[in-house]
Amino acid sequence: MSAQLQLVSAPQPSAPPAISEPVIEVDQLSLYFGRKAALDQLSLNIPRGGIHAIVGANGAGKSSLFRVLLGFQSPSSGRARILGRDCQSIEAQDRARIGFVNEEHSLPAWLRVAEVVAMQRRLYPRWNAARYSEIVDHFNVLAEQRVRELSRGERAGLNLAMAMAQSPELLILDEPTLGLDVVAKRAFLESLLAAVAESDSTIIYCSHQMEEIERLADNLIVLERGRLIHMSPPDEFCRRVSLWVADFGLQSPPLSHLSGLLQVQTLDGLHHCLLLDAPDDFGQQLEALGARRHYRGEVSLDRAVNALLTRHHAAPR
Numbered sequence: 010m011s012a013q014l015q016l017v018s019a020p021q022p023s024a025p026p027a028i029s030e031p032v033i034e035v036d037q038l039s040l041y042f043g044r045k046a047a048l049d050q051l052s053l054n055i056p057r058g059g060i061h062a063i064v065g066a067n068g069a070g071k072s073s074l075f076r077v078l079l080g081f082q083s084p085s086s087g088r089a090r091i092l093g094r095d096c097q098s099i100e101a102q103d104r105a106r107i108g109f110v111n112e113e114h115s116l117p118a119w120l121r122v123a124e125v126v127a128m129q130r131r132l133y134p135r136w137n138a139a140r141y142s143e144i145v146d147h148f149n150v151l152a153e154q155r156v157r158e159l160s161r162g163e164r165a166g167l168n169l170a171m172a173m174a175q176s177p178e179l180l181i182l183d184e185p186t187l188g189l190d191v192v193a194k195r196a197f198l199e200s201l202l203a204a205v206a207e208s209d210s211t212i213i214y215c216s217h218q219m220e221e222i223e224r225l226a227d228n229l230i231v232l233e234r235g236r237l238i239h240m241s242p243p244d245e246f247c248r249r250v251s252l253w254v255a256d257f258g259l260q261s262p263p264l265s266h267l268s269g270l271l272q273v274q275t276l277d278g279l280h281h282c283l284l285l286d287a288p289d290d291f292g293q294q295l296e297a298l299g300a301r302r303h304y305r306g307e308v309s310l311d312r313a314v315n316a317l318l319t320r321h322h323a324a325p326r
């Protein structure tokens with residue numbers, strides 16, 4: 010589909026000036042496992058400041074990218090830099106500037122919370138005790154509790170509190186709310202937003218939960234099969250995707266040739282078309298195909314991203 014070729018936006022003119030210096034610089038990065046490309050010639054710059062959401066279908070390469078960025082995995086080819094340092098030569102002092110929280114929330118199960126925190130404090134010179142207490146209190150985690158006694162949501166809160174207390178320049182969150190119930194999820198997001206508001210950390214947030222992205226993200230980065238296919242503020246992306254509902258009566262004209270078409274569904278006898286960058290005369294095109302009436306509707310971020318990611322699978326009817 011030709012739309013794919015136009016998806017990657019140039020550096021965003023709407024980005025605030027404070028976020029011009031990249032925290033992540035990825036150039037032609039590939040990571041192969043046998044014949045499988047987890048990352049495929051990926052090029053991506055993430056500017057300093059703000060919350061950057063990385064989304065993509067399962068297997069798009071999000072976790073692989075984080076592993077390379079954090080120096081846990083060597084790429085097959087290409088270059089990646091984090092906070093100005095080549096990812097293959099990250100040292101302890103670089104790690105002290107980077108926080109990482111993933112869905113596992115793994116911590117030494119046998120230790121008490123106070124012991125884990127004491128260990129962390131020693132490692133991070135910019136430790137912010139007030140910020141730690143603020144977040145951890147939100148989750149009602151007690152210092153004397155052992156890690157194994159904490160619920161999944163409480164462990165997520167403890168991890169977030171420790172990560173934010175490190176005052177990292179860059180915080181990477183890889184599906185941090187996976188498996189949390191709605192209450193814990195809300196507590197996690199509220200704590201994150203409050204902590205971000207009073208810090209100057211750049212956040213990279215990976216999630217399949219589009220309502221979280223909608224609430225948090227200043228910048229939306231979409232990966233597909235190890236490649237960048239879109240980067241822009243989320244509302245800008247939503248404005249580019251439009252929904253057209255057309256009534257063709259009993260007919261079902263072929264629509265797959267329409268420029269920018271991402272998805273077509275038939276609901277209650279009406280054709281619902283999602284388009285990227287619909288041409289100005291799209292209504293006339295529908296009329297030319299026999300539409301008796303049509304109207305244009307709004308699209309949520311969730312629906313727009315889903316249409317983009319499933320555009321190859323959702324065969325237009």
Ligand SMILES: Nc1ncnc2c1ncn2[C@@H]1O[C@H](COP(=O)(O)OP(=O)(O)OP(=O)(O)O)[C@@H](O)[C@H]1O
Pocket residue numbers: 042045046047065066067068069070071072073074
């Ligand atoms: N150690 C490995 N060995 C072989 N293949 C791997 C390995 N790690 C990742 N892959 C493959 O690389 C691709 C990218 O995986 P990755 O975990 O980075 O995706 P993801 O976007 O994080 O997915 P998800 O949303 O499901 O967590 C997948 O196709 C996966 O099968």
